[in-house]
Amino acid sequence: MSHQVPTNIITGFLGVGKTTTILNLLKAKPENENWAVLVNEFGEVGIDGAMMAEGGALIKEVPGGCMCCTAGVPMSVGINVLLRQKPDRLIIEPTGLGHPKQVMKTLTSEQYTNYIDLKATIALVDPRNLSDERHLSNANFIDQLSVAEVVVGNKVDQCSAEDIDVFNDWLTDQSPAKIFHKLVKNGNLPIEVLDIERRIPNQTTSQAQSHEFHDHSDLEPVFELSPELPFVRRENKGQGHFSCGWIVGAEHSFDFDQLFSMLSDLNAERVKAVVNTDKGCYAFNVANRVVSVNQMSLEGYESRVEVIDSELLPWDQLESVLLELCGLR
Structure with a gap:
């Protein structure tokens, strides 16, 4: 360069x-x-x-x-x-x-x-x-x-x-x-x-800063989905927060209205999703229990849902609900 x-x-x-x-x-x-x-x-x-x-x-x-x-x-x-x-x-x-x-x-x-x-x-x-x-x-x-x-x-x-x-x-x-x-x-x-130009040197960060190591993911990991394993689940924790994410095969479609209702009721600090629904592909963004939705033009893309909270949530229960909404349960 x-x-x-x-x-x-x-x-x-x-x-x-x-x-x-x-x-x-x-x-x-x-x-x-x-x-x-x-x-x-x-x-x-x-x-x-x-x-x-x-x-x-x-x-x-x-x-x-x-x-x-x-x-x-x-x-x-x-x-x-x-x-x-x-x-x-x-x-x-x-x-x-x-x-x-x-x-x-x-x-x-x-x-x-x-x-x-x-x-x-x-x-x-x-x-x-x-x-x-x-x-x-x-x-x-x-x-x-x-x-x-x-x-x-x-x-x-x-x-x-x-x-x-x-x-x-x-x-x-x-x-x-x-x-x-x-x-x-x-x-x-x-x-x-x-x-806008950077101020040099940068201000120092808080002395209270502490560092927690996370389990390292590979860069852009590949998740293998198949008819025998139509979804995968991955969890992470650190910095006082917990996350759980799901990837569901593109051949499965979520019920839009039921998913919107479920996300509106979910008491989690942060939720993001890009999901294939019966009304098309949509991005869902949830913060402070306010759900915003944007239609996407993605085709053949796996549905992805990620939930983050400062408390450990009942992931198994949430997984059952999600899988029911896309016909896997």
Whole structure:
């Protein structure tokens, strides 16, 4: 490569709208540019890559929380694969349960000096979470905001005036001040924000940061489905959270209405799914028990469901319900 690729880290806690924001940025990118996205998910089955498949970008996934591990080998492998495609821009989405500091350290290491031009790190935050002690006491949440030069308050349409005041007061208290901030809805981030230069050196992360190793998944693992084994299930745990994901063969279709109802009632911190239904292929996104749905044009794609919560949920019971909804029980 003869030039450095402009690169942004887009971070934020679970359910804040990172994937939606990246999808909007992909829609706004210049037509003559090829962008690449490296996606890290805490879950094992990989949902975001499917959601971004229609965005016209090169996509690589690092499932299982690996990108926040100190070794960072899966991340480096994914970056190298994407850089070989000579993209015009690289966007990296770490898991919402990860610390971005190690990602920054890798991207600014000697290994990538000649290949990556790391721009400002962008942190998304739901302003309502700045009044939630569960978030304010979480080292990941604190560090994601502290290392970012750009902070975007997303989901402003769901916030009260008091939430906005808390967000603005928080910004006023930041030292050094954030380079840029904005309140948006539906992840509609101005594309120009990607070109804001990084502040060097980056702010240090919280001393409370602790690291937990996850079981390493292979980069983009292949799941073998067959008539004898029409679905697979994978679990992960770490950073005080648990996840369980299912992949169901493309030949099986879920009942849309019953699935929507089940996801609306499911008391989990985070749910993502890309599912074949009797009404077509849809992406389901659940945060704060609010379900959003977008139709997809994917064909022949396995259905994928991922559930994350800070409590260990009854996975066997949930699995029985899911399999019943697609006719496997």
